[in-house]
Amino acid sequence: MSIREWILDLSVGTKQDKEAFLTLHVDKNVVMDLTCFDPQDFYARFPQLKGVCATLLSENKRCEAHFRENELEGLALLQAAGWTPVVTNMLVTGFVVPRTIATIVNEAFYSWEEKVATQGDIDRAMCFGVNYPRGPFAWAKGKEKIIVLLLQTLQERTGDRRYQPAKSLLALNA
Template sequence: MAKLPAGGLFGFCGLPTLLNRPLLEVSLYHEADREKLAETCAALGTDYRVVADRVGLVTPRVICQIINEACFTVQEGTATMQDVDLGMKLGTSYPRGPFAWANAIGVERVYAVLEALWQDTHDERYKVCPLLKRQALRGEPFAV
């Protein structure tokens, strides 16, 4: 087992389905920790890219927004959850549809990411869909 280097402050997304990827998305708290980050990732045997140290980083922010928009689509009666999941898988070649992905990540976690983004930015695009909020507060997965 590799010994990890000591020190350094950096963050990464540990949400289910977003960790075991060939490229780790990380942020640096201090630029001076860049070398420690490189040593740590080398010890883990993973490639990485540094992104801005912002709520949600990049990938979780995008996936959670897609899930949120899918919830609005279902809530408005435009399509069923099954239709949305199938359409996204076929149309974008994503490994799973938004509702299956929300279930894999955890609906409560998706809600938490979006709520944190809303609190950080107050940008309308991060307002949580009532359907998503209800499922999260009930602790229930989506029925897909």
């Protein structure tokens, strides 16, 4: 039996991009970032997918990770790429931390649109009032596209309007 090559994919992409990548690599073992998608759905359709992780909204090089096989190899792959994976069996669409951050950011954008406060004051309030590690706008900076994609995936999967992205967030994504 030949040893299969391992591939780590941490790219930002659409669901179709991710599916196309996996289809191209049926003969490999893949660990893939699925921050914006449902990992269970991908596991069910792509046996070459050995592990999943959520790196795209991380600011500290720590990420949620799950391996259905070959956990040691998968962990080593992420560690070699400079990540500290935190293994979990909690596999939900958008993972735990990214989807929570995405909804906090979304509410902050709605508040800003409604002129509740400036972005700076909202960030300051969340850091110094409830000790958040970062303010929502600082968190979102440069990651608006990922947050919108994650919210849209959640809205599509749940049919819940709570995930409707704020107009100002969508505008940054345009």
